[in-house]
Amino acid sequence: SSWWGHVDPAPKDPILGVTEAFLADPSPHKVNVGVGAYRDDDGKPVVLDCVRKAEAKIAGNLNMEYLPMGGSNHMVEETLKLAYGENSEFIKDKRIAAVQALSGTGACRLFADFQKRYQPESEIYIPVPTWSNHHNIWKDANVSQKTYHYYHPESKGLDFSGMMDDIKNAPKGSFFLLHACAHNPTGVDPTEEQWKEISQLMKDKGHFPFFDMAYQGFASGYPEKDAKAIRIFLEDGHSLGISQSFAKNMGLYGQRVGCLSVLCEDEKQAVAVKTRLQHIARPMYSNPPVHGALLVSIILSDPDLKNLWLKEVKVMADRIIGMRTALRENIEKLGSPLSWEHITNQIGMFCYSGLTPEQVDRLTSEFHIYLTRNGRISMAGVTTKNVEYLANAIHEVSK
Ligand code: PLP
Numbered sequence: 163s164s165w166w167g168h169v170d171p172a173p174k175d176p177i178l179g180v181t182e183a184f185l186a187d188p189s190p191h192k193v194n195v196g197v198g199a200y201r202d203d204d205g206k207p208v209v210l211d212c213v214r215k216a217e218a219k220i221a222g223n224l225n226m227e228y229l230p231m232g233g234s235n236h237m238v239e240e241t242l243k244l245a246y247g248e249n250s251e252f253i254k255d256k257r258i259a260a261v262q263a264l265s266g267t268g269a270c271r272l273f274a275d276f277q278k279r280y281q282p283e284s285e286i287y288i289p290v291p292t293w294s295n296h297h298n299i300w301k302d303a304n305v306s307q308k309t310y311h312y313y314h315p316e317s318k319g320l321d322f323s324g325m326m327d328d329i330k331n332a333p334k335g336s337f338f339l340l341h342a343c344a345h346n347p348t349g350v351d352p353t354e355e356q357w358k359e360i361s362q363l364m365k366d367k368g369h370f371p372f373f374d375m376a377y378q379g380f381a382s383g384y385p386e387k388d389a390k391a392i393r394i395f396l397e398d399g400h401s402l403g404i405s406q407s408f409a410k411n412m413g414l415y416g417q418r419v420g421c422l423s424v425l426c427e428d429e430k431q432a433v434a435v436k437t438r439l440q441h442i443a444r445p446m447y448s449n450p451p452v453h454g455a456l457l458v459s460i461i462l463s464d465p466d467l468k469n470l471w472l473k474e475v476k477v478m479a480d481r482i483i484g485m486r487t488a489l490r491e492n493i494e495k496l497g498s499p500l501s502w503e504h505i506t507n508q509i510g511m512f513c514y515s516g517l518t519p520e521q522v523d524r525l526t527s528e529f530h531i532y533l534t535r536n537g538r539i540s541m542a543g544v545t546t547k548n549v550e551y552l553a554n555a556i557h558e559v560s561k
Contacts, residue, residue, distance in 0.1 A: 176294055176534050184532040192530040193552060195543040198346065198511055199415055200478050203545045208478070210413050212471040216460040224456065231440040231448070233262020233421075234455040240462035241421040244378060244385055245392055245404050252396070252425055259435035260423035261443065262450045265415075266376040266407030267295060269422035273372060273403050274303035275442050276424075276435075277337060286372075287328070287338045289313075291536065293346045296339060296374070310338070313348045318504035318516055320350050326363060335368045342375035342404070343388040344510025347538040351381065351509060357391045361398045371395055372403040379411040381509045383479035385472070401425055408458055410511065411475050417454030478542075482511065485544040489513070492553030500560060513539040521559040529555035 174182075180196030202208050232238070238260045242253055252258055263269035277284060286300050289312035300307055310332075311324025329338070340360075345351055352360060364371055373392055379385040395402055407420040422439065426432040443449070461467045490505040505513050517525070517537035525531040531552060533539055544552060 176536075180532050180534055183526070187530055187532075189530040191551065192532070193543065193548050194532045195539045195541075195552070196533045197543070198410070198540055200410065200413060200482075200511070200542045201545070203481065203547075205543065205545050205548070208413055210471065210474045212461050212467045212474060213412060213414065213457055215467060215470070216457045216464075219460055220456055224453070226452065229262070229449050229452050229455065231444055232260075232436060233450045234452070234459055236463070237419070237455040237459040238262055238421055238423075240459055241406055241408075242423060244462070245375065245389055245406055245423065246396065246425075247389070247393065250396075256429040257426050257432050258423050259426055259432040259439060260421055261436060261439045262455055263405070263420045263422045264447065264450060265409050265418040265420040266374065266405050267299065268418065268450075269405035269407070269420045270296065270299050270374060271303065272422050272439060272442060273405065273424070274300045274305055276439060278303050278305050279442070280438070281337070284335075284337050287332055287336055289325075289339065289341070289345070291347055292339070292341070293374075293376075300339075305337075308332070308336075312345070313350060313514070315516070318350075318514065319507065320352055320356070322352065322356055325352075326359065329360065329363050329367065329369065332367065332369065335370070337370045337372060338364065340371055340373050340391070342373040342378065342391050344377035344381040344512075346376065346510070347512050347534070347536060348514040349508025349510050349512045350514070352391070354390060354394070357394050361395045361400065364395075365398050365400060370402065371400055372405070374405045376405070376407045377410055377510050378406065379472075379475035380479055380482070380511055383476040383483075385411065385475060396425075401427070408454070412458065412461070412471065414454050414457065417457070418451060419454030419458055482541045485541050485549060486513065488546070488549045489541075489544055489553055489556075492550050493557050496554065496557040498557050498560065511540055511542050513541050515539050515556070517556070517560065524559040525555055528559075531555055 184194040200208055242260055246252055263272055285306045285308050287308045287310045288296055290309045310328035311321045314321035378388045381388045403424045405422055408414045424435050426435055461471050486506045490502045493502050515537040519535040522535050
C-alpha cells in the first residue's frame with residue numbers, strides 16, 4: 163500500500179559507477195582512468211586560466227536576472243563561429259536556429275525531443291560503440307534507434323566499409339548521429355578523405371547528419387582543425403544539426419554550458435525552429451543558467467582571453483598525446499608481444515584499449531585501476547607518476 167513500494171533502484175550508470183568504486187577504494191596506489199574529465203600531471207582537476215580571468219571580470223557585478231528562453235544570444239553567436247567558421251555565410255544569412263543548452267547532454271536531448279516532435283516516424287542511427295548516454299537520450303525521447311558499424315575490433319581502427327554500407331543501406335532520409343571529432347569511447351575518427359566520402363554518400367541518400375561535438379580542440383589541440391568534418395558537410399550543402407559543449411575544452415563541466423544548432427533553409431525557417439526549440443525547453447527548465455554562458459562569451463569575444471584559451475586547449479591536448487606515447491612505450495618496454503600501436507593512433511581523451519571485461523576486472527581487483535568494462539582508458543587520468551604502474555598492470559593482465 164506504499165506509493166513507491168514497486169520502485170526498484172535504477173541500474174548504476176556504467177561511467178559514473180566507476181568513480182564511486184574508485185572513491186571507496188582505500189589503496190594508495192589506486193588510479194582512476196574511468197571518468198572523462200581532464201586532469202593535470204598531478205591527477206588534479208584543472209580550472210583554466212582564461213576562465214579564472216573571465217571570472218575576475220564578472221566578480222561582484224554579475225547580474226542574476228533570467229536569461230531569455232534560448233539563453234545568452236552573445237554566447238550562442240560566439241559558439242556558432244567555432245563550429246561553422248568565423249566568417250560563415252550561414253551565420254550571416256541567419257540560417258541557423260540555435261539555443262544555449264545544458265551542455266552537450268542537454269543539446270542532444272533537446273534535439274532528440276525536437277526530432278520526435280517534428281519527424282515523429284524517424285529513427286536515429288548510432289555508431290557501435292558510442293557514448294553510453296546517447297542510447298538513454300534518444301530512448302527517453304522515444305526515438306527508435308538503429309546502429310551503424312564504426313569500430314573494427316581487429317585493427318582497433320575504423321570499420322570504414324561497414325560504415326559506408328550501413329549509410330548506403332539505410333532508408334533515404336535517415337538521421338545519423340556522428341561524433342564530430344575524438345570519438346568516444348574509441349578515439350577513432352575518419353580521415354579527412356573518408357569524411358568527404360561519408361558526406362557525399364549521406365548527401366546522395368538525403369540523410370540528416372547530427373554532429374555531437376563534445377571535444378572540439380581535444381583531438382588535435384586546435385578547435386578550428388577539429389571542426390573539419392562539419393565544414394566538409396557544410397560545403398556539401400547538408401542540412402545538419404550540431405551539439406556543442408564547453409565541458410571539456412573549457413573545463414566548464416559542472417557549469418553545464420553548451421549549444422544546440424540546426425542549419426535551416428532560410429531565415430524564416432530558422433526563426434520557426436528556434437522558437438520551437440525554446441518551446442520544448444520552457445516546460446523542462448524554462449531557461450538555462452547564466453554563469454557559464456557569461457564566462458564563455460567573455461572568453462570568446464576578448465581576443466587576449468581567446469588566445470589564452472586556445473593555448474590552454476593545446477596544452478591539455480598535448481599532455482594527453484604525450485601520455486599516449488609514454489603508455490605505449492612503457493608497455494612495449496616490458497616485452498609485450500602484442501601490438502599497442504593503437505594507443506598512439508587513437509586520438510582525443512580516450513584509448514579503446516582492446517582489454518576484455520575480464521582483464522578490466524583484474525586491473526581493478528588486483529591493481530586498483532578503475533575503468534569501464536569496455537576497456538576504455540581515459541588518457542586524461544594518466545600521469546608521469548602512474549604511467550609505469552598502469553603499463554605494468556596492463557602487461558600483466560594481457561599476458
Ligand atoms: N557527447 C559525448 C560523445 C561525450 O563524451 C560527452 C561527455 O562525456 C557528452 C556528449 C556530454 O557531456 P556534457 O553534457 O558534459 O557536455
